[in-house]
Amino acid sequence: MSTNKGWGARAFDWFEERLPIVSFIDHSVGSQYPAPKNLNYFWNFGSLAGFMLVVMILTGILLAMSYTPHVDYAFDSVERIMRDVNSGWLLRYMHANGASFFFIVVYIHIFRGLYYGSYKAPREVLWWLGIIILLLMMATAFMGYVLPWGQMSFWGATVITNLFSAIPVVGDEIVTWLWGGFAVGNPTLNRFYALHYLLPFVIVGAVVLHIWALHIPGSNNPTGIEAAPQDKIPFHPYYTAKDAFGLGVFLLAYFAVVFWFPNALGHPDNYIPANPLSTPAHIVPEWYFLPFYAILRSIDNKLIGVVLMFASILILFVIPWLDTSRIRSATFRPIYKVLFWILLVDCVVLTWCGAQLPEGLPLILSRVGTFWYFFHFLVLLPVIGWIETPRPLPTSISTPVVAKPAE
Amino acid sequence: MADTAENQAVPTADESRRDFLLHATVATGAVGAAVSLWPLINSMNPAADTLALSSIEFSLGGLEEGQSVTISWRGKPVFVRYRTADEIETAQSERWQDLPDPQADEERVIDPKYLIVVGVCTHLGCIPLGQKTTEPRGDFGGYFCPCHGSHYDTSARIRRGPAPTNLEVPEYTFLSETNIRIG
Amino acid sequence: MKLGMTSFAAAALFAVVSFFAASPVQAAGEAVELEHQEWSWDGVLGGFDRQQLQRGFQIYREVCTACHGLDYIAFRNLEAIGYSEDQVKFLASQYEIEECCDEFGDLFNRPAIPADRIPNPYPNEQFARASNGGSLPPDLSLMTKARPNGPDYVYNLILGYQDPPADMAEEIMPGMYYNSVFDGNQIAMAQQLFEDLVEYSDGTPATEEQMAKDVTAFLHWAAEPKLEQRKQTGIRVLLFTFVFTVLAYFLKRRIWADVKH
Numbered sequence: 001m002s003t004n005k006g007w008g009a010r011a012f013d014w015f016e017e018r019l020p021i022v023s024f025i026d027h028s029v030g031s032q033y034p035a036p037k038n039l040n041y042f043w044n045f046g047s048l049a050g051f052m053l054v055v056m057i058l059t060g061i062l063l064a065m066s067y068t069p070h071v072d073y074a075f076d077s078v079e080r081i082m083r084d085v086n087s088g089w090l091l092r093y094m095h096a097n098g099a100s101f102f103f104i105v106v107y108i109h110i111f112r113g114l115y116y117g118s119y120k121a122p123r124e125v126l127w128w129l130g131i132i133i134l135l136l137m138m139a140t141a142f143m144g145y146v147l148p149w150g151q152m153s154f155w156g157a158t159v160i161t162n163l164f165s166a167i168p169v170v171g172d173e174i175v176t177w178l179w180g181g182f183a184v185g186n187p188t189l190n191r192f193y194a195l196h197y198l199l200p201f202v203i204v205g206a207v208v209l210h211i212w213a214l215h216i217p218g219s220n221n222p223t224g225i226e227a228a229p230q231d232k233i234p235f236h237p238y239y240t241a242k243d244a245f246g247l248g249v250f251l252l253a254y255f256a257v258v259f260w261f262p263n264a265l266g267h268p269d270n271y272i273p274a275n276p277l278s279t280p281a282h283i284v285p286e287w288y289f290l291p292f293y294a295i296l297r298s299i300d301n302k303l304i305g306v307v308l309m310f311a312s313i314l315i316l317f318v319i320p321w322l323d324t325s326r327i328r329s330a331t332f333r334p335i336y337k338v339l340f341w342i343l344l345v346d347c348v349v350l351t352w353c354g355a356q357l358p359e360g361l362p363l364i365l366s367r368v369g370t371f372w373y374f375f376h377f378l379v380l381l382p383v384i385g386w387i388e389t390p391r392p393l394p395t396s397i398s399t400p401v402v403a404k405p406a407e
Numbered sequence: 408m409a410d411t412a413e414n415q416a417v418p419t420a421d422e423s424r425r426d427f428l429l430h431a432t433v434a435t436g437a438v439g440a441a442v443s444l445w446p447l448i449n450s451m452n453p454a455a456d457t458l459a460l461s462s463i464e465f466s467l468g469g470l471e472e473g474q475s476v477t478i479s480w481r482g483k484p485v486f487v488r489y490r491t492a493d494e495i496e497t498a499q500s501e502r503w504q505d506l507p508d509p510q511a512d513e514e515r516v517i518d519p520k521y522l523i524v525v526g527v528c529t530h531l532g533c534i535p536l537g538q539k540t541t542e543p544r545g546d547f548g549g550y551f552c553p554c555h556g557s558h559y560d561t562s563a564r565i566r567r568g569p570a571p572t573n574l575e576v577p578e579y580t581f582l583s584e585t586n587i588r589i590g
Numbered sequence: 591m592k593l594g595m596t597s598f599a600a601a602a603l604f605a606v607v608s609f610f611a612a613s614p615v616q617a618a619g620e621a622v623e624l625e626h627q628e629w630s631w632d633g634v635l636g637g638f639d640r641q642q643l644q645r646g647f648q649i650y651r652e653v654c655t656a657c658h659g660l661d662y663i664a665f666r667n668l669e670a671i672g673y674s675e676d677q678v679k680f681l682a683s684q685y686e687i688e689e690c691c692d693e694f695g696d697l698f699n700r701p702a703i704p705a706d707r708i709p710n711p712y713p714n715e716q717f718a719r720a721s722n723g724g725s726l727p728p729d730l731s732l733m734t735k736a737r738p739n740g741p742d743y744v745y746n747l748i749l750g751y752q753d754p755p756a757d758m759a760e761e762i763m764p765g766m767y768y769n770s771v772f773d774g775n776q777i778a779m780a781q782q783l784f785e786d787l788v789e790y791s792d793g794t795p796a797t798e799e800q801m802a803k804d805v806t807a808f809l810h811w812a813a814e815p816k817l818e819q820r821k822q823t824g825i826r827v828l829l830f831t832f833v834f835t836v837l838a839y840f841l842k843r844r845i846w847a848d849v850k851h
Contacts, residue, residue, distance in 0.1 A: 242842050244841075
């Protein structure tokens with residue numbers, strides 16, 4: 001049949017018959033995978049997150065070749081990477097700032113989901129996998145920050161691992177088990193290194209499932225209406241091109257920080273070697289943990305603070321059922337739209353609060369912010385879905401909406 | 408509306424040839440990716456602190472005739488020997504053309520008094536014996552490798568045994584009458 | 591959705607601004623006003639002034655090294671601030687490194703080589719404390735990165751010695767000195783820089799401000815020796831990325847031209 005094909009094409013066919021990789025890719029993200037034609041730029045953030053995962057793994061593996069996970073050598077090994085290893089400074093700054101940009105991208109990705117109702121049926125498991133990825137990222141980032149063994153590394157580890165002592169009855173034993181000793185020390189550093197190397201590959205697995213779960217129903221879109229086949233276009237070349245452009249814009253921001261403000265998102269105290277006998281004046285986690293830190297410190301009771309902090313993420317699992325609205329996209333939900341923006345502002349305020357001392361105005365705002373956060377999900381979501389009168393939905397994606405909502 | 412929009416977006420074979428924009432973008436992206444791989448790969452090359460120790464200086468002034476010293480260079484042992492007159496004589500008078508790895512003694516030393524070789528057997532990497540006076544020196548008065556029985560002579564040339572080549576002479580220069588720099 | 595995007599961008603900007611603003615110094619409630627200096631490395635392509643770095647190194651050697659280590663700097667690194675290989679070799683040979691061990695099992699001294707790090711003035715922390723009334727002079731290799739607004743902080747601190755205000759005069763503890771910048775205003779280090787304390791080999795007048803500026807610049811190089819390579823690489827990377835982004839934009843528009851979206 002293919003007597004006219006050159007040897008290259010025939011070799012290709014031979015391989016594809018046995019392991020259809022190219023055909024698989026083409027059907028998943030290529031010219032054979034249909035996607036709604038009206039996706040806006042907020043749909044770029046998934047591929048950006050995938051890109052950052054690859055960047056973090058690549059830079060991480062190379063850093064791991066020069067890093068020493070021992071309390072007496074860790075800090076020095078990082079400085080050696082910065083000064084002596086060829087392009088070591090680049091690897092380190094890309095990795096440290098890469099974590100921040102990974103979270104920026106993922107947070108926007110999550111808020112996109114909240115706005116457009118991407119968590120609603122039939123995408124609940126897709127949403128769950130996303131939350132699992134977020135949790136894995138947070139664990140990975142937390143342990144990664146300990147590795148340079150600076151003051152913030154050590155004391156951040158101490159504070160956060162100490163939280164588990166709030167668990168009744170077995171709390172202290174659990175903390176000792178986590179530490180591998182009676183305080184954060186070398187056993188802790190070693191196991192954090194092992195797990196920090198492991199978890200990103202678990203994230204890769206979760207991402208595979210996440211994309212698989214996405215490809216069953218296909219992508220949501222800004223209208224929230226399921227896209228009809230005629231309203232879809234092949235992922236390649238439309239979204240490959242759009243993702244490439246989005247990647248370029250993203251890289252401009254990422255590289256600007258890596259090359260000109262590489263320490264802006266970090267804390268100067270982490271350039272001081274860890275000293276178990278001297279606590280820094282203000283222990284602050286990295287910015288992406290600040291809202292959770294604010295929630296934690298808003299309650300005087302240690303156990304309740306810990307429970308609320310974890311609950312703030314775990315509650316995301318049940319959003320598909322908390323939200324009672326039949327309408328997916330906030331585009332057509334005037335009340336929910338306002339609530340969304342308030343929630344976003346709430347999260348930003350909590351972020352700011354997390355960096356302040358828990359007293360005075362920041363403490364008040366933390367409490368209000370924490371209350372509002374849970375109120376939004378537990379009370380407002382169910383109630384608003386029920387009582388809200390949505391705007392009229394268009395019949396399809398292509399049909400221009402009769403009264404296009406004034407944005 | 409059920410238009411095959413994709414047919415118009417993806418250029419035909421003819422248009423591709425003139426599709427400068429597509430090729431330019433893809434090429435730029437590919438070059439960018441390739442160029443950014445280089446620092447990553449290069450990061451695995453020896454770091455500055457390793458390279459700083461790639462040369463060491465050594466003072467021969469402390470050595471007496473017949474005395475040997477082993478120093479560490481680039482993670483390997485280097486044999487430095489102040490040869491006796493007999494050893495030099497034997498090394499130089501040998502019919503080197505007949506040796507398993509033919510090399511004249513004059514080619515292996517700068518100052519014939521000092522033999523400086525990497526102390527790693529060229530067979531499978533063991534460290535030959537002969538630096539200490541208590542160690543066996545093999546049948547040719549030089550070095551003897553206990554692992555598989557390679558014998559080296561007073562110019563550290565392989566004479567008998569499985570080693571294929573003479574002990575390696577590292578690059579070195581005399582900075583003064585008694586100071587050398589290896590590497 | 592356009593308005594939505596704008597609001598989103600506004601919220602994102604607010605987030606960025608808010609946490610940049612939330613510096614630990616302000617969180618402490620004691621905002622110390624640091625006089626911002628102009629540094630040679632300010633700006634997109636700012637770098638180091640090698641003359642200045644050499645002057646700074648001279649101050650470090652003549653004043654600071656008595657108490658402060660610079661553990662992460664090796665003699666060979668000094669080639670980056672303009673010294674030749676021979677000058678570095680000679681400089682190194684003036685220092686002694688303690689090594690283990692001779693044939694009797696004792697520590698012995700040998701002259702330093704360029705590959706060695708600059709030796710610490712003290713063999714261990716306890717010795718350092720004992721020599722300084724219980725206080726530990728910190729290593730200076732990373733000082734300008736280990737403090738918020740590091741270079742300005744170091745500069746202002748070195749020059750921050752004054753008579754204490756009347757209400758604090760009695761509270762200064764013995765062995766401590768009033769400093770307007772140091773947290774708590776009492777520091778265990780006495781003022782170190784005085785006019786003409788050193789004679790600069792390039793003839794620059796050694797005012798207190800000049801010396802403070804030079805040694806701070808040197809310390810910032812010590813903390814961030816790859817600063818210049820970083821910025822130069824950044825320019826190339828950013829330019830390239832910009833070109834790619836522009837191309838990708840037009841390609842995207844061309845591909846999407848016929849889709850109503």
